[in-house]
Amino acid sequence: xxxxxxxxxxxxxxxxxxxxxxxxxxxxxxxxxxxxxxxxxxxxxxxxxxxxxxxxxxxxxxxxxxxxxxxxxxxxxxxxxxxxxxxxxxxxxxxxxxxxxx
Amino acid sequence: xxxxxxxxxxxxxxxxxxxxxxxxxxxxxxxxxxxxxxxxxxxxxxxxxxxxxxxxxxxxxxxxxxxxxxxxxxxxxxxxxxxxxxxxxxxxxxxxxxxxxxxxxxxxxxxxxxxxxxxxxxxxxxxxxxxxxxxxxxxxxxxxxxxxxxxxxxxxxxxxxxxxxxxxxxxxxxxxxxxxxxxxxxxxxxxxxxxxxxxxxxxxxxxxxxxxxxxxxxxxxxxxxxxxxxxxxxxxxxxxxxxxxxxxxxxxxxxxxxxxxxxxxxxxxxxxxxxxxxxxxxxxxxxxxxxxxxxxxxxxxxxxxxxxxxxxxxxxxxxxxxxxxxxxxxxxxxxxxxxxxxxxxxxxxxxxxxxxxxxxxxxxxxxxxxxxxxxxxxxxxxxxxxxxxxxxxxxxxxxxxxxxxxxxxxxxxxxxxxxxxxxxxxxxxxxxxxxxxxxxxxxxxxxxxxxxxxxxxxxxxxxxxxxxxxxxxxxxx
Numbered sequence: 119x120x121x122x123x124x125x126x127x128x129x130x131x132x133x134x135x136x137x138x139x140x141x142x143x144x145x146x147x148x149x150x151x152x153x154x155x156x157x158x159x160x161x162x163x164x165x166x167x168x169x170x171x172x173x174x175x176x177x178x179x180x181x182x183x184x185x186x187x188x189x190x191x192x193x194x195x196x197x198x199x200x201x202x203x204x205x206x207x208x209x210x211x212x213x214x215x216x217x218x219x220x
Numbered sequence: 221x222x223x224x225x226x227x228x229x230x231x232x233x234x235x236x237x238x239x240x241x242x243x244x245x246x247x248x249x250x251x252x253x254x255x256x257x258x259x260x261x262x263x264x265x266x267x268x269x270x271x272x273x274x275x276x277x278x279x280x281x282x283x284x285x286x287x288x289x290x291x292x293x294x295x296x297x298x299x300x301x302x303x304x305x306x307x308x309x310x311x312x313x314x315x316x317x318x319x320x321x322x323x324x325x326x327x328x329x330x331x332x333x334x335x336x337x338x339x340x341x342x343x344x345x346x347x348x349x350x351x352x353x354x355x356x357x358x359x360x361x362x363x364x365x366x367x368x369x370x371x372x373x374x375x376x377x378x379x380x381x382x383x384x385x386x387x388x389x390x391x392x393x394x395x396x397x398x399x400x401x402x403x404x405x406x407x408x409x410x411x412x413x414x415x416x417x418x419x420x421x422x423x424x425x426x427x428x429x430x431x432x433x434x435x436x437x438x439x440x441x442x443x444x445x446x447x448x449x450x451x452x453x454x455x456x457x458x459x460x461x462x463x464x465x466x467x468x469x470x471x472x473x474x475x476x477x478x479x480x481x482x483x484x485x486x487x488x489x490x491x492x493x494x495x496x497x498x499x500x501x502x503x504x505x506x507x508x509x510x511x512x513x514x515x516x517x518x519x520x521x522x523x524x525x526x527x528x529x530x531x532x533x534x535x536x537x538x539x540x541x542x543x544x545x546x547x548x549x550x551x552x553x554x555x556x557x558x559x560x561x562x563x564x565x566x567x568x569x570x571x572x573x574x575x576x577x578x579x580x581x582x583x584x585x586x587x588x589x590x591x592x593x594x595x596x597x598x599x600x601x602x603x604x605x606x607x608x609x610x611x612x613x614x615x616x617x618x619x620x621x622x623x624x625x626x627x628x629x630x631x632x633x634x635x636x637x638x639x640x641x642x643x644x645x646x647x648x649x650x651x652x653x654x655x656x657x658x659x660x661x662x663x664x665x666x667x668x669x670x671x672x673x674x675x676x677x678x679x680x681x682x683x684x685x686x687x688x689x690x691x692x693x694x695x696x697x
C-alpha cells in the first residue's frame with residue numbers, strides 16, 4: 119500500500135497527463151459523423167505509431183556488440199515505421215477520395 | 221539546450237496529435253488533419269534520433285536505426301499505396317498489429333536490458349531491482365501489445381477470408397483462464413529472481429499471444445470493424461506504457477489519446493450498427509448463432525428471378541432509381557461499373573441516387589470511400605434517413621450485394637439477432653431488384669424476408685458482371 123501511494127505521488131505529473139488526455143481524446147472525436155469512422159480509425163492507428171520513438175530509443179541505447187538487443191530494437195523500429203508510414207499513407211488515400219467530391 | 225529542444229519537439233508532436241484528431245473528425249478538414257498529425261510525428265521522430273540523450277549519452281547505432289526506418293517506410297508506403305480500396309480495413313488492421321508488436325518488442329528489450337544489468341547477481345529478487353510501477357508498465361506493454369498484435373492478425377485474416385470463424389463451447393471460460401494465466405505469469409515473473417526470470421517472461425508473451433487469438437477467433441466477420449477499432453485503442457495504451465517507461469510525453473499523450481478516442485470510436489461504431497459492445501465481444505453472431513439458426517429455419521416462400529433484359533427495361537423506363545450498394549459491390553470491385561450504369565441511366569432521363577447505410581460495406585464510411593473513388597458525385601449519396609424518406613417516390617430500388625441492412629426482420633422480428641438495427645426501408649419503393657450471387661444468407665447468417673416478397677425480384681450473379689451486362693442492355697434500349 120505504502121509503495122503504491124509513493125509511486126502515485128512520484129508520478130503524479132504523468133498520472134495527471136493520462137487523466138486529462140483521456141478526456142481530450144473523448145472530447146475531440148465526440149461529434150464525428152459515421153462517414154468518417156473508418157478514416158478516423160485509420161488516422162488514430164497512425165498516431166499510436168508514436169511507439170516508434172520508444173523503438174528508436176531502445177535501438178539507440180543498445181550496446182553495439184549486443185546482438186540480441188540490436189535485433190529486438192531493429193525489428194521494433196521496422197514494425198513501428200510500418201505502423202506510422204503505412205497508417206498515414208492509407209489514411210491520406212482514403213481521405214483523398216473524399217476531397218474529390220467537391 | 222538540445223534536451224530542451226527535444227522537449228519542444230515532443231510538445232509540438234503532442235499538440236499536433238490532438239489537433240490532427242480533431243480535424244480528422246470533420247469531413248472538411250480531415251485530410252489536412254492527417255497531414256498535421258504526420259508532420260508532428262516526423263518532428264518527434266527526427267527530434268528523438270538527433271537530440272535524445274540518456275545519462276549524458278547520445279543515441280548510437282545510427283546505421284541500424286536508419287536502416288530500420290528506411291525498410292519500414294518503403295514497405296509501408298508500397299503496401300499502403302498498392303492496397304485496393306476494398307481491402308483498406310484489413311490493411312489498417314495489419315498496420316495496427318505492427319504497432320502492437322512494436323510495443324511488445326520494446327517491453328521485451330527493456331526487460332532484457334534490466335536482466336543484462338543485473339545478471340551478475342542471479343539471486344536478487346526481481347522485485348528489488350525495479351519498482352512495481354515501472355514493472356507494471358513493462359508487463360502491461362508486453363501483454364497489451366502482444367494481444368493487439370495477434371488479435372489484429374486474426375482480424376486481418378478474417379476480413380480477407382483466410383481465417384474462418386471458430387468457436388467452441390465454453391470458449392469464454394477458456395479465454396478467461398488464459399487471460400488469468402497471463403496475469404499470473406506477470407505476477408510470478410515479478411516474484412522470481414534475476415536468474416530465473418526468463419521462463420516466466422516468455423510465458424507472459426506466450427499466454428498473451430494465445431489470448432489475442434482466442435479473443436478475436438469467435439467474433440463474426442461483420443463485427444470485425446468494431447474489433448479492429450478496439451484493438452487500435454489497445455495499441456494506443458501499449459504505446460502509452462512505453463511512454464511511461466521512458467518518461468516520454470509524446471508517446472504518453474499520443475498513446476492515451478488514441479486509447480481514449482479509439483474506445484469512444486468503438487462505442488460509436490457499435491451504436492451505428494445498433495449493437496452493444498458486450499454483445500459484439502460475447503458474440504451472439506459469432507458464437508455459433510443459436511438465434512441466427514432459429515431465424516434461418518423459418519419456412520420461406522419462393523423467390524422469383526428476373527432476367528437481365530427485363531431489369532434493364534424496368535430501370536430505363538423508371539423515373540427514379542435508388543441504388544443500395546453493399547459489400548457484394550465492394551468485393552466485386554464494381555463501383556466504377558456502377559457509376560457507369562448511373563451515367564447511362566441519367567442520359568436516358570432517369571434520376572439515380574444511392575442509399576448508403578451507415579455500415580454498408582465492411583466499415584462505417586467504407587462505401588462512401590469506394591463510391592467517391594469511382595467519382596460518384598457527393599450529392600447523389602443519401603444517408604439512411606434521407607434515403608428512407610425518398611424510397612416511396614422510387615420506381616426501382618436496385619440492391620447490389622447488400623443483405624442485412626435491408627432485412628425487414630430488424631424491424632418486425634424481435635427474435636432476430638439484428639432486431640433493432642436501423643435499416644433501409646426499400647420495400648416502400650414500387651419494385652425491388654436484388655442482385656446477389658446466390659440465396660445464401662448475409663454476414664449475420666440469417667434469412668431475409670425481403671427476397672420473398674411479391675415486389676422483389678432476384679437477379680443472380682457477380683455484381684460487376686451483372687452491372688456490365690446491364691450497362692450494355694440499357695444502352696441498347
